[in-house]
Amino acid sequence: MLVTFPAANHAAEAFYAVIAPLDPAESRRYITLEFSWNVLTDHPTTVIGEWRTGSHLNHGPGPEAAKSTFLARVQELLNR
Numbered sequence: 001m002l003v004t005f006p007a008a009n010h011a012a013e014a015f016y017a018v019i020a021p022l023d024p025a026e027s028r029r030y031i032t033l034e035f036s037w038n039v040l041t042d043h044p045t046t047v048i049g050e051w052r053t054g055s056h057l058n059h060g061p062g063p064e065a066a067k068s069t070f071l072a073r074v075q076e077l078l079n080r
Contacts (some may be wrong), residue, residue, distance in 0.1 A: 002067065008035035015046070018074045021064040031077060033062050033070045048073060 003017040014032040020026060030051040038045045046062030059077060063069035 002071070008065070011036055012049075014049075016067065016070050018071070020074070020078060025048070029078070031059075031074050033065060034071075035065075036062075048077070049076075 001019045001022060003019070005014050005016065008015045011034075013035045015035065017030060017032045019028055019030055021029075023034075032049045032051070034047050034049045036045050036047045046065055048059035048062045050057040050059060063073050
């Protein structure tokens with residue numbers, strides 16, 4: 001399931017989230033494309049995050065904030 005949020009403008013706000021798989025509930029993953037700021041270039045960027053019970057994982061730099069590029073990256077993560 002893809003969730004689209006209002007435009008992200010601040011660190012840790014999400015552009016999109018994917019919940020996969022939907023069943024069984026205990027195997028669900030909640031993966032996000034989050035707004036971030038590159039301190040070296042002083043420009044906005046994105047990161048791939050994942051929320052798990054009690055923790056937030058950072059999967060590193062994300063793609064542009066477009067559904068197609070985010071979904072492609074999610075597919076890579078799910079296939080690992």
